[in-house]
Amino acid sequence: MNAIQNITIGHTERLNKPVGYTMLANLVNIVPFCLSIEAVRILFQAFDGSGTPLDTGRLWCLFGILIFYMILMALAERASYRANFRGAYEMSASGRVALGEHLRKLSLGFLSRHDPGDLSSMLITDFTMAETGISHHLPQLIGAVVMPLLAFLSLLWIDWRMAVAMFAALPLAMLVLWASTGVQQRLSGRQIAAKIEAGNRLEEYLQGIRVMKAYNLLGDRFVRLRDAFAALRRACIRQEALLGPFVLLSITLLRAGLTLMVLCGTYFLLGGELSLMTFVLFLVVGSRVFDPLTSALTNFTEFRYFSIAGGRILSLMNEPEMKGIRPAPANGDITLEHASFAYQDKEVLHD
Numbered sequence: 001m002n003a004i005q006n007i008t009i010g011h012t013e014r015l016n017k018p019v020g021y022t023m024l025a026n027l028v029n030i031v032p033f034c035l036s037i038e039a040v041r042i043l044f045q046a047f048d049g050s051g052t053p054l055d056t057g058r059l060w061c062l063f064g065i066l067i068f069y070m071i072l073m074a075l076a077e078r079a080s081y082r083a084n085f086r087g088a089y090e091m092s093a094s095g096r097v098a099l100g101e102h103l104r105k106l107s108l109g110f111l112s113r114h115d116p117g118d119l120s121s122m123l124i125t126d127f128t129m130a131e132t133g134i135s136h137h138l139p140q141l142i143g144a145v146v147m148p149l150l151a152f153l154s155l156l157w158i159d160w161r162m163a164v165a166m167f168a169a170l171p172l173a174m175l176v177l178w179a180s181t182g183v184q185q186r187l188s189g190r191q192i193a194a195k196i197e198a199g200n201r202l203e204e205y206l207q208g209i210r211v212m213k214a215y216n217l218l219g220d221r222f223v224r225l226r227d228a229f230a231a232l233r234r235a236c237i238r239q240e241a242l243l244g245p246f247v248l249l250s251i252t253l254l255r256a257g258l259t260l261m262v263l264c265g266t267y268f269l270l271g272g273e274l275s276l277m278t279f280v281l282f283l284v285v286g287s288r289v290f291d292p293l294t295s296a297l298t299n300f301t302e303f304r305y306f307s308i309a310g311g312r313i314l315s316l317m318n319e320p321e322m323k324g325i326r327p328a329p330a331n332g333d334i335t336l337e338h339a340s341f342a343y344q345d346k347e348v349l350h351d
Contacts, residue, residue: 004138004307014091015138021076021083022139026147028076032069035062037284044277080139088135092127099123099313105321115200122316125195126309133306137299144296148289155285159274162282165264169257170293173250177300180246187239188305192312194228194235201228243301250297258286 004012039062046054103111103119111119148167155163205212205225265282268274341349 011091014087014134017083018080018087018134018139019142021080022143023146025073025076025080026143028069028073030147030150032066032073033288035066035069037281038062040280040284041277044280084139085135088131091134092131095130095313096123096127099127099317102317102319102321106319107322110319115196118196118200120203121196121199122313125199126313129306129309130313133303133310137303137306141296141299141303144292144299148293151285151289155282158281159278161268162261162265162274162278166257166261166282166286166289168260169253169255173254173297176246176250176253177297180243180301181304183246184243184301184304185308187235187242188308191232191235191239192308194232198225198228198232201225247298247301251294254293254297255290258290261286 004015039059042055042058045052099122152163152167155166201224261282265274265279269276269279339349340347
């Protein structure tokens with residue numbers, strides 16, 4: 001929940017439309033999948049040796065419904081696309097303006113304690129990361145989790161043993177990702193800190209290029225920029241090398257559920273406890289269900305990384321503003337009256 005608060009900059013209501021339209025698009029996409037299962041059932045009935053003729057009329061009817069649903073799917077995906085990306089970009093634009101206004105009201109002491117590159121990174125990089133998390137990851141993550149859950153509940157009515165076998169490895173996959181939470185937070189925090197440091201050193205290099213050239217501090221003599229980018233490279237490699245195995249292990253465990261389902265289905269089929277049509281149904285559904293779950297595991301890891309940037313923005317927005325009692329003057333004119341100045345005994349400015 002904290003990650004959702006961070007990535008939405010404290011405004012979770014911004015997720016209502018993106019998540020809602022994504023769920024709607026996923027529900028619309030289920031219908032063609034169900035129709036394809038019905039087409040497989042019709043073909044099986046025609047070739048299972050029972051003598052049932054091939055119902056070509058029903059197949060053509062399914063084909064017509066699928067053609068109609070292509071238009072409906074396009075409309076649903078269009079609405080989902082607009083809700084996701086337009087909402088994310090509006091959040092990013094309004095958030096940058098609000099953060100800039102908030103920075104204007106902070107004390108000079110706070111601004112002097114922070115590197116200008118750090119503040120510019122929040123306005124540019126952190127908002128871009130939060131924007132990407134809202135538009136590309138969070139709605140798709142929620143949709144990818146909810147739809148397999150609905151499939152699991154539906155398959156329980158058909159054969160609970162096969163449904164449990166299909167999703168038996170999912171808790172283990174989630175446990176692996178949960179175990180990597182602390183490691184990811186440390187590595188992601190260090191990588192973001194190294195990225196900010198590299199940006200600060202680059203800004204320092206560009207702003208002070210005249211002084212550096214005057215004192216011949218370019219090239220090998222200016223090592224701060226080179227060291228900052230070397231540290232960023234090491235942090236990125238360390239993050240990918242240490243977090244990648246956790247994600248791959250969770251995906252492997254998740255995909256093992258399909259293998260377990262095939263083994264259980266074969267056992268039940270040979271024992272006469274499962275019909276061939278039901279087995280094929282689970283094979284078709286299983287091949288389709290694990291794709292969004294695999295995407296969800298990957299999106300979950302990236303979503304936690306992007307939420308760190310949102311947390312940095314949220315912490316800055318929570319900084320207390322400098323407030324005064326008296327109202328600000330109407331104009332900003334500066335006047336010099338009744339002033340005198342002298343160099344030792346020689347007066348150079350009088351009244």
